[in-house]
Amino acid sequence: MSDDLLQDAKVEITGMAKEGMHHPSTKPVLTGAAVGAVAGALLPVVSWPVGLIAGAGFMLYKRLRP
Numbered sequence: 170m171s172d173d174l175l176q177d178a179k180v181e182i183t184g185m186a187k188e189g190m191h192h193p194s195t196k197p198v199l200t201g202a203a204v205g206a207v208a209g210a211l212l213p214v215v216s217w218p219v220g221l222i223a224g225a226g227f228m229l230y231k232r233l234r235p
Contacts, residue, residue: 177233194232201228 185192205224209217 174233178229181229181233194229197232198225198228201225201231 181194185195185198189195202221202225205220205222205227206217207220208224209215209220212220215223
């Protein structure tokens with residue numbers, strides 16, 4: 170199962186890199202990254218880069234496994 174997830178993520182990220190903003194996953198993942206960065210900036214325990222990565226990762230996961 171994790172191999173499938175990693176393969177799906179690789180395909181999705183490659184598609185996002187090639188198609189840019191025209192790829193259907195780009196905007197939701199960027200939105201998740203922005204929300205995560207803001208949450209990371211507001212929370213004293215988490216820094217904004219960690220929040221950005223967590224938000225982008227969560228939205229990518231939700232795109233792969235709805």
